[in-house]
Amino acid sequence: MGFLPVSKEDMKKMSCEQLDFVYIIGDAYVDHPSFGHAIISRVLEAHGYTVGIISQPDWKEERSITVLGKPRLGFLISGGNMDSMVNHYYVSGKRRQTDAYTPGGKMGKRPDHATAVYGNLIRRVYKNTPIIIGGIEASLRRMAHYDYWSDSFKRSILLDSQADLISYGMGEKSIVEIADALASGIAVQDITFIPGTIYKTRDITGIYDEILLPSYERMKTDPKEYARSFGLQYQNTDPFTGKTLIEPYPNGVYVVQNPPQTPLTVEEMDDIYDLPYMRTYHPSYESQGGVPAIAEIKFSLISNRGCFGGCNFCALTFHQGRTIQVRSHESLLQEASLMTADKDFKGYIHDVGGPTANFRHPSCEKQMTQGVCKNKQCLFPKPCPNLRADHTDYLTLLRRLRTLPGVKKVFIRSGIRFDYLLADADDTFFQELVEHHVSGQLKVAPEHICDSVLSKMGKPSRAVYEQFVKKYTRINETLGKKQFLVPYLMSSHPGSTLKEAIELAEYLRDAGYMPEQVQDFYPTPSTVSTVMYYTGIDPRNGQKVYVCRNPHEKAMQRALIQYRNPNNYELVREALMKAGRQDLIGFGPKCLIRPRNHSGEPIKKKRPENSVKKKTIRNVHKKKKS
Numbered sequence: 001m002g003f004l005p006v007s008k009e010d011m012k013k014m015s016c017e018q019l020d021f022v023y024i025i026g027d028a029y030v031d032h033p034s035f036g037h038a039i040i041s042r043v044l045e046a047h048g049y050t051v052g053i054i055s056q057p058d059w060k061e062e063r064s065i066t067v068l069g070k071p072r073l074g075f076l077i078s079g080g081n082m083d084s085m086v087n088h089y090y091v092s093g094k095r096r097q098t099d100a101y102t103p104g105g106k107m108g109k110r111p112d113h114a115t116a117v118y119g120n121l122i123r124r125v126y127k128n129t130p131i132i133i134g135g136i137e138a139s140l141r142r143m144a145h146y147d148y149w150s151d152s153f154k155r156s157i158l159l160d161s162q163a164d165l166i167s168y169g170m171g172e173k174s175i176v177e178i179a180d181a182l183a184s185g186i187a188v189q190d191i192t193f194i195p196g197t198i199y200k201t202r203d204i205t206g207i208y209d210e211i212l213l214p215s216y217e218r219m220k221t222d223p224k225e226y227a228r229s230f231g232l233q234y235q236n237t238d239p240f241t242g243k244t245l246i247e248p249y250p251n252g253v254y255v256v257q258n259p260p261q262t263p264l265t266v267e268e269m270d271d272i273y274d275l276p277y278m279r280t281y282h283p284s285y286e287s288q289g290g291v292p293a294i295a296e297i298k299f300s301l302i303s304n305r306g307c308f309g310g311c312n313f314c315a316l317t318f319h320q321g322r323t324i325q326v327r328s329h330e331s332l333l334q335e336a337s338l339m340t341a342d343k344d345f346k347g348y349i350h351d352v353g354g355p356t357a358n359f360r361h362p363s364c365e366k367q368m369t370q371g372v373c374k375n376k377q378c379l380f381p382k383p384c385p386n387l388r389a390d391h392t393d394y395l396t397l398l399r400r401l402r403t404l405p406g407v408k409k410v411f412i413r414s415g416i417r418f419d420y421l422l423a424d425a426d427d428t429f430f431q432e433l434v435e436h437h438v439s440g441q442l443k444v445a446p447e448h449i450c451d452s453v454l455s456k457m458g459k460p461s462r463a464v465y466e467q468f469v470k471k472y473t474r475i476n477e478t479l480g481k482k483q484f485l486v487p488y489l490m491s492s493h494p495g496s497t498l499k500e501a502i503e504l505a506e507y508l509r510d511a512g513y514m515p516e517q518v519q520d521f522y523p524t525p526s527t528v529s530t531v532m533y534y535t536g537i538d539p540r541n542g543q544k545v546y547v548c549r550n551p552h553e554k555a556m557q558r559a560l561i562q563y564r565n566p567n568n569y570e571l572v573r574e575a576l577m578k579a580g581r582q583d584l585i586g587f588g589p590k591c592l593i594r595p596r597n598h599s600g601e602p603i604k605k606k607r608p609e610n611s612v613k614k615k616t617i618r619n620v621h622k623k624k625k626s
Contacts, residue, residue, distance in 0.1 A: 001276045003031055004041055005052040006284070007067065020049040020179070022071040024118045026080035026087075026110040026137075027101040027293075028285055029055040031278040034297040036135050036171075037078050042275040043172050049073070049179050055282075056102065056109045059117050062125050070129060073182040075122050076175075077163070078135030079114035081293070083524060085149045088112060091522040092551070093149070100296075103281075103288035112149075115141075119161030130188035132178060133157065134167040139319045140526040142168050142198050142257065143233060143247050144216045144226070146534040148523040153220045153534075156247065156255045158198055164188040166198040169319060170305065172272055173261045195239065196261035202252050207244055211236065215248040223535035230531045231539040237317055239263065240371030263306070263323045263368065270331040273302070279338070299339050300351035300413075301332050303397065307355040308363040308378040309417050311447075312458040312528035313493065313521065316355050322372045324359045329397050333404065340406035347408030349401060357414045358421060358429070360394040363387050380458045383423045391421075391429035402436060412437045418444055418468040419460040427475075434475045438483050442472070445488040448496070449507045456495035456532065456545060487513070491557040492548045493521040494532035498579045501557040505572075505592055506584075508561065518561045520554060563592045 005011045006029060011019065021044060025037045033039055041051040052071075057064035065075075080087060080101055087110070089095055098105040111117040115137045122131055141157035158166050165188065167174045174196035181191045192199050204210070211232055219226040229247075236242040242259040249255065264272070280298070281291040305325045307316045332352070339345050351357070362368055363378040364386040378384050401410045412433065421430060433442075446465040448454055454461060469485060476483050491501065508514065523530040532538055532545045548554055556575040559568035572593055576584050584592045595603050 003029070003278055003282055004045070005050075005068070006055065006282065008069070011052065011068065014050075016050055019052045019068055019071050020044070020073045020183075021051045021076050022054060022065075022068045023051055023076040023078070024054050024057060024065060024122070025078050026056060026084055026114040026118070027078075028103050028291045029053045029282045030101075030280070030291055030294060031282070032280065032294070032297060033273050033275075033277055034300075034302065035081060038277055039272060039275075040076065040078075040134065040171060040175055042277060043272060044175060044179055046271075046275055047176050047179065049183075051076075057118070057121075059111045059114075059121055062121065065118070065122055065125060070126060073179060074130030074132055074164075074188070075126070077115055077118045077122070077131065077133045077138075077161070079118075079137035080110065080135065083137045083140065084110055084112060084114035085147075086522070086524060089149060091520045098292075100293040101291065103285040103291055105289070105292045113137075113160075116157055116161040119163045123162040130165075130182060131161070131163040132165045132167055132175070133161055133163045134171045134175070136315075136319060138166050139168040140315050140524070142166050142526075143213075143245070143255065144219055144229075145525045146226070146523070146530060147525065148530070148533075153226070155216060155249065156198070158200055158255055159249065159253070164199070165191060167196060168198060168257075169196050169260055169321065170264075171196065171261075172264070172268075192256070193258075195258050198255060198257045201254050201256060204246055204254050204256065207246065207256065210244040210246050213245055213247045217250060224537060227531055227535040227537040227539045227542070230526075230528075231542075233257075234317070234528065234539065235374045237321055238323070238371040238374075239321070240369070241374060242371075260321060263321070264325045266326060266328050269305075269325055269327045273327055273331055273335065296350075299342075299345060299349055301335060301349065301401075302354055303327055303332055303352050303394075304354035304356075304359055307359065308372070309356055309359075309420075310377040310380050310458045312456065312532075313490070313530075315524060315527050318526045320355065322363075322378070323367050324362050326360055329400060332397060333400060336401055336404055336407070340404065345406070347406060349407060349410045351413040352398060352401065352410060353412060353414030355414070356417045356420075357412045358391060358394055358416050360397070361388065361390070377458065379417070379419055379423075379460065381455065381461070383419065387420075387423060389420055389423035389425075391424055391426070395429045395432060398432070398437065409439075410437060411439050413439075413443065416442070416444060418446075419464050422464065422468055422471070430471065431475060431479075434472065434481065434483065435479055441484050441486045443486045443488065444468070447488060447490045448493065448500070448504060450496070450500040450503050453493055453495045453500050456538065457490075457493055457529070487515070488519065489515055489561055490519045490521055491561055492554045494529055494545045494547050496548060496557060497546055498553070498556065498560075498575050501560045502576065502579055502581055502584070505560040505563050506590075509563075509590070509592060514564050515561055518558055520558050560592075569593060569596075 031038045044051050052068040099107045102109045147154045177194045213229045214225040239260040239262045245257040247255045306320045306323050308322045449462045451461050523533045538545050556571050559571035563572045
């Protein structure tokens with residue numbers, strides 16, 4: 001077993017004249033289960049289909065997608081592990097300099113809106129060959145959506161890419177069903193029945209139990225209609241309760257979203273992660289310096305999927321769903337044992353987690369049969385009475401991993417949901433987390449400290465975070481450890497005005513903490529927060545929300561979080577003056593910045609007159625003695 005074919009020479013070696021599928025990907029080819037293209041291709045291979053990989057083709061050259069010939073069943077497309085626009089640009093619009101998913105970290109090896117560009121390229125060359133798109137970019141742009149980078153309202157990516165189907169979500173089940181349908185001779189236009197897929201049609205008469213969403217044209221002219229539509233979509237992301245969604249377009253075209261695929265069982269998860277991955281990048285990249293992204297995941301374990309945390313700025317609910325799916329201990333221990341045999345393994349497992357590390361089972365008993373609640377969150381605004389907060393299974397897993405021969409330390413870096421941790425009445429996991437699984441600093445994500453902003457984020461209140469900080473500090477003191485918390489903070493989220501930004505700065509002043517990094521809110525497709533940003537409306541309840549869109553105000557909010565940085569002085573001063581908080585400019589202990597003179601230099605605090613006289617007297621006495 002080796003890498004999948006990437007050339008005609010590879011196909012000859014495996015005696016293959018024509019592949020079943022050709023997979024076009026925006027990332028480098030990395031055969032590791034942290035990469036979606038690796039999972040989908042290995043799953044298809046396990047079901048008897050042949051798959052070849054064309055990585056980062058030259059989108060300006062039609063020949064670049066013909067190197068493996070015409071596939072028997074169809075083309076697959078993924079823009080990569082990240083949305084290509086997030087991959088390319090900072091929230092400021094400035095282009096990033098490196099790409100961790102490209103050999104040597106080189107930027108510019110994929111186009112903007114990669115999935116749509118690749119789809120159109122294939123359609124020009126292969127007029128009638130089926131095209132199936134998937135991955136995070138296709139999944140989050142599957143229906144009409146706001147595109148931050150062009151500041152425009154875009155159609156479903158199914159239409160813009162000229163694809164036939166979208167396999168949304170994680171896709172392992174739907175891609176096999178699509179492959180089986182195509183192999184049986186069903187025309188791609190007739191594949192309208194598979195959960196976890198989206199198709200286009202002109203005839204919706206046979207669809208039942210559906211919800212007709214506002215039309216694209218109505219949403220484009222009235223953002224309120226988009227907020228209403230997204231609210232309906234958000235309520236139908238569960239496979240047990242979700243209905244078929246229909247989005248009308250001009251000229252009698254409809255985009256139809258079937259309900260999601262059912263969650264994977266433990267056995268199904270194990271089967272997927274136990275497939276014969278090479279667990280590294282293709283050897284052809286070695287001369288280019290390899291693929292930087294492998295460093296973060298090579299010695300990490302994915303133990304779960306899905307998230308019931310419900311953060312509004314996160315797209316996981318829309319992509320992976322709220323139901324937690326996990327691997328067995330045996331599967332994870334087997335993968336960890338493979339790691340210890342790697343020549344580069346130094347004894348440290350970097351992470352054991354997923355979207356949220358300490359979620360290892362559904363939040364309540366009914367979810368695997370009745371689905372998640374449509375109008376209630378598991379943790380927000382406070383933990384649901386039915387929540388099962390229990391770390392026993394995760395704790396047992398970590399203990400077993402710690403005892404593996406060759407393992408020195410097991411870290412948790414993918415994020416701890418601290419409100420869920422506090423909801424567990426048993427502190428054993430919290431104790432062992434601090435004692436064994438923190439590498440000097442524990443990263444957590446309070447995101448803000450103003451409850452009005454936190455409510456728009458879907459995050460727990462400030463009081464919950466402060467309770468966590470006290471408990472973390474106390475456990476460290478009990479264990480005789482000096483370990484710190486590194487809180488992730490976000491500026492300019494919908495609901496945050498200069499008033500809330502200043503309140504956050506005052507909190508940091510009192511805590512004596514100066515963040516090195518700050519995340520300015522990034523409106524990515526298909527999140528509740530992005531809908532707020534675009535429409536000024538909370539899609540959950542229809543209420544109006546303040547939105548900071550002005551780049552200069554965004555810069556002021558960001559600067560306030562790092563008010564001690566001298567480079568931010570003018571922005572901080574302007575923000576304080578604009579908010580009427582001149583009381584925070586001065587020499588007092590509560591002031592954020594000092595005043596400056598006309599030349600721009602900080603004014604030094606004058607010494608009290610008595611201290612000057614005493615100092616002069618002391619100097620006189622010294623002279624007399626000499």
